[in-house]
């Protein structure tokens with residue numbers, strides 16, 4: 001049977017890979033590399049560098065494939081994501097089909113997943129769909145999430161003693177405001193600067209962009225004092241690099 005290994009690779013630093021991830025790469029027959037939309041070429045390059053460094057099997061083959069971009073209306077978010085997952089599954093299907101045509105019925109196909117496959121990532125849902133169509137066994141190798149890298153960069157614990165933590169998206173924070181009962185909120189996938197829309201009094205932010213990459217940026221302070229600076233830094237970095245990924249922890 002073909003084994004599809006979803007390898008969490010951390011957030012851009014090739015040293016983020018665990019020994020288990022390196023071992024899985026060394027034994028992979030084929031590595032699939034998704035290429036994202038214009039401007040995010042650096043992310044595909046990080047994956048290529050990881051393969052060049054760790055995939056030692058003489059016959060390792062890499063197959064690059066275009067990842068469909070998200071598009072269209074956001075009015076029905078769930079339907080919009082479902083439609084996008086469908087297109088991603090089609091792109092994976094083609095790439096895996098190409099791998100299987102060279103491997104036959106046995107072998108290991110690796111996909112390098114940004115951060116950890118369990119967190120705001122579609123790979124587990126999509127591989128579940130594909131496992132119904134191909135005779136695939138799916139294996140998951142955990143990776144460092146951007147949340148862990150953010151906490152490490154700022155040298156902070158994610159939770160306060162005995163307290164819970166809520167992980168959400170910029171879209172949710174902007175739509176519903178500060179989640180009731182939470183003292184710590186972690187925000188990912190925020191293209192809408194949701195931190196500028198909440199009441200800043202008594203809130204501290206720990207922000208990080210390009211964590212693990214050479215251009216890493218971090219900033220912390222009372223939200224009311226630093227939010228304008230983050231907006232500025234974010235815009236400048238985005239226009240300089242053509243893309244940005246950031247994550248932040250808010251504590252009240």
Ligand SMILES: C[S@@+](CC[C@H](N)C(=O)[O-])C[C@H]1O[C@@H](n2cnc3c(N)ncnc32)[C@H](O)[C@@H]1O
Nearest residue numbers: 011115116119145146188189210211245246247
């Ligand atoms: C599609 S999610 C993937 C999350 C990933 N699976 C993880 O474990 O962190 C992408 C979001 O993760 C966060 N992220 C991923 N890599 C990052 C990085 N290097 N620096 C800052 N934020 C990052 C950002 O919030 C970004 O919008």
